[in-house]
Amino acid sequence: MICVIGGAGYIGSHCVKRLLERGYNVVTLDNLEAGHLAAVVGGEFIQGDYTDRWSLDGLFSSYPIECVMHFAAYASVAESMTDPARFYRLNVVGGYVLLEAMRAHRIPYLIFSSSAATYGEPRQVPIAEDHPQEPTNAYGETKRAFEQMLRWYDVAFGLRSISLRYFNAAGADPDGQLGEDHHPETHLIPLVLLTALGKRAVIKIFGTDYDTPDGTAIRDYIHVTDLADAHILAYEALKRGAPTTAYNLGNGLGYSVREVIRTAEQVVGRSIPQEEAPRRAGDPARLVASAERARRELGWQPQYADLRTIIETAWRWHSTHPDGYADRV
């Protein structure tokens, strides 16, 4: 059985769905601080806090769990700079509580949601896994710290894990059942589509003077269902004896902010109000993954790689769920 921590959130809920489709037994643990009960489409659900050892002991002694997929974290870069304590408490101290509980209950495998933010300002693109990890924000630092913790937990205790460094998660369940609903929303594609729906007045383009063809920042958008598939492949690799390691997950294709807005306008069939604004501190010009190792070693093959498809799936969700899961006031 697989335990998905943070399985009521955006990426975790897509992963739960994919695991169930593949016939795995799943138990989701989520405190619903940011997640949505309606996003948990099946399996067992426990509402609880993963930083609470007592909750974890109860869960781990009630179910025959072989692998934990760990999605629960605070992920706003800007907030991590004003309140790093909160990020260390959840992302690092919480991670320690989780690993100790896994050790006590002899759970052998963990898949961890890491991030491109662990690399910091890229020295070259595309970014491969051996690029130096020099985060430029506290969020990325907490992800790097937990990755390092995982390395030593394998060396000393034999707990094997795979860290998956996502670039920009995007898109929605191709069936239209699940989607992205963060409060506040900080990701470009949902913000653009919420603007198209009239839920927001304008989409701001932060920085138009980058050294890129159209002057706006370039990012690697990776479909959430492709991320979910990579988790399953990583778990299967661990079961076959794969060592503790980390993989990038991205398409290796970069799209600029203007390209995203233009493609979204084609998908929704109308123009979207936009406004140019100064660069935000700490936003690199270009973040693009090399995910060759995940393709080669895990056999990962993204199915929804092109930007238009990613935006179409997101639009299917937003246009039919203009208030998201409608469970937040």
Ligand SMILES: NC(=O)c1ccc[n+]([C@@H]2O[C@H](COP(=O)([O-])OP(=O)(O)OC[C@H]3O[C@@H](n4cnc5c(N)ncnc54)[C@H](O)[C@@H]3O)[C@@H](O)[C@H]2O)c1
């Ligand atoms: N979205 C991206 O583009 C992106 C990119 C790189 C890495 N990541 C990482 O992927 C993971 C998932 O991201 P997401 O966008 O799905 O986030 P999300 O906020 O939608 O999901 C996180 C889930 O964890 C739950 N949670 C938070 N604290 C908890 C606690 N103490 N106990 C139990 N559950 C708790 C929340 O309720 C939520 O359901 C995060 O670790 C994030 O750092 C995301």
